[in-house]
Every structure is written in structure tokens, then in C-alpha cells.
Amino acid sequence: xxxxxxxxxxxxxxxxxxxxxxxxxxxxxxxxxxxxxxxxxxxxxxxxxxxxxxxxxxxxxxxxxxxxxxxxxxxxxxxxxxxxxxxxxxxxxxxxxxxxxxxxxxxxxxxxxxxxxxxxxxxxxxxxxxxxxxxxxxxxxxxxxxxxxxxxxxxxxxxxxxxxxxxxxxxxxxxxxxxxxxxxxxxxxxxx
Amino acid sequence: xxxxxxxxxxxxxxxxxxxxxxxxxxxxxxxxxxxxxxxxxxxxxxxxxxxxxxxxxxxxxxxxxxxxxxxxxxxxxxxxxxxxxxxxxxxxxxxxxxxxxxx
Numbered sequence: 001x002x003x004x005x006x007x008x009x010x011x012x013x014x015x016x017x018x019x020x021x022x023x024x025x026x027x028x029x030x031x032x033x034x035x036x037x038x039x040x041x042x043x044x045x046x047x048x049x050x051x052x053x054x055x056x057x058x059x060x061x062x063x064x065x066x067x068x069x070x071x072x073x074x075x076x077x078x079x080x081x082x083x084x085x086x087x088x089x090x091x092x093x094x095x096x097x098x099x100x101x102x103x104x105x106x107x108x109x110x111x112x113x114x115x116x117x118x119x120x121x122x123x124x125x126x127x128x129x130x131x132x133x134x135x136x137x138x139x140x141x142x143x144x145x146x147x148x149x150x151x152x153x154x155x156x157x158x159x160x161x162x163x164x165x166x167x168x169x170x171x172x173x174x175x176x177x178x179x180x181x182x183x184x185x186x187x188x189x190x191x192x
Numbered sequence: 193x194x195x196x197x198x199x200x201x202x203x204x205x206x207x208x209x210x211x212x213x214x215x216x217x218x219x220x221x222x223x224x225x226x227x228x229x230x231x232x233x234x235x236x237x238x239x240x241x242x243x244x245x246x247x248x249x250x251x252x253x254x255x256x257x258x259x260x261x262x263x264x265x266x267x268x269x270x271x272x273x274x275x276x277x278x279x280x281x282x283x284x285x286x287x288x289x290x291x292x293x294x295x
Binding site: 012016021026028029032086089092 | 205207210211214215217218219220221222223224225226230231258265280283284286287290
């Protein structure tokens, strides 16, 4: 069917084809930009390692650990994104990501170090969940949003169950979720 | 309300230029080689269309040196993003109108 404007003769099929092209281009750019597997694997691995160490030996002071590991991981992540963007030739603005990352590290360390009771034990996991929701919004990534919601759900389950060493279990679970989803995203990228 | 086709912007509506803005709507910037590969264009064709978009104020072309190598990055301006969003909206409205007319 022909559209009714005499100035711009355009068929519905042409309009549909243009919209389809738009979506294809956007999807490809979105896929090329997606590198969220790296911070998920890095910070997930750090979380699992710190929690296991804390559970196996004496409790590790987790807040100071993250004050060192967090910025270091942030620098490695920024480097990974920059190298990838330079190689591929497509980039997103880094500032919003950096702002979310700094807020996440500071807030999680503060809540974990200065809070008490459940806030100290599960607050960091909830801060991580909120941070990853922000990352998901910036990246327009449903997969990252699902990770954030899973971490929030895990914190909710632990708040109800209240097992011993709940802070360490929260970090172990959060780290494991991040690590597993990061590896899954990485393998999905490779099979594309 | 005017017919959606009257809201189509010829500057953006052209297939190659719409493709360029589609990529730049998702990313904040893309380099010349990426756009050429993603859109399957020749250097000349891409250059001409980028020039049209730049003259319309829809993209900004930024030439930088990475080491000794020059590299051309392209960014969509606020006007470019706005025009792209309006174009996509108009195309969707047009399709919706055709759907209603055919029912």
C-alpha cells in the first residue's frame, strides 16, 4: 500500500525495510560494544576469592580489601574497554560508567565497613545489585539487568534465612553469579 | 496531526545516512573504518554522506592522531540524535497507519 503523501512517496514495505535496517545496525553496534563479561568475570572472581579466603581462614577485613581491589579492578576494566574500543573503532562515553563504578565501590565499602547487623552483612550485595542495574541501563543490557536482579534476590533469600557467616556467603554468591554470567556472556560472544 | 511522511527529514531519510545515524545512536562515536565495514560502503560513498550530515549539523567529525596514525571518529550531535529519533518515530507511525487502514 502506498503512503498518502504526494511529497514523500514511500511504500509501507519501504518503511518496514528502513526500520528493519535501523534495528539491524543498532543490534550489531550494540553487540560490538558489549564487553560487560570482563568486569563481571574480574569482580566476580575477586569476590569469590575474598569470600573463600575469609571462610577458610580467619575473617578477612572485606571493606579494606575492596577499597584496594575495587579501584585496581576499575583501572583494569577501563583499560580493557579502551583497548577494545580502539581495536573495533566504536565507543561509548566512559564517564557515566566511571561515575557508577566509583559510587558502587565507595558505597559498598562504606556500608560493609560502617554499617551494623544486616546492613553490614547484606548491604554491599544490595549496593552491587543497584550498581549493576545502573550499568544495565547504561549498556541497555537485559543480561546485566538479570545479573543485578539475581544478586538482589540472593540478598533477599539470605536476609530471610540468616545462615551463619551471612556476609561471606553473600559475597560468595554475588561473586559466583557475576563470574558465571560473565563467562556465559564471553562464550556467547565467541559463538556469534 | 500531519501525515507521518510529511515529518520525514530528507537529510536523514536516505538509507545510508539513516544507517550512519543508527550506529551512532547506539554508540557515542564510531570511526570511519567501522562505519564503512558495518554499512558495506566505499570510502567515497561514506565520505559524501558524512559530509552531508556534517553540513546539516547532525554529526561531528573529529580527526585525531593515535600515535602517528590519523584516525577519523564520527559523533552524532544532539540535533542528529533528535532528527534520527523523529525519523524512526515517523516511520513507525506510517506503518501503524497502514496497518489500521488495511484492517
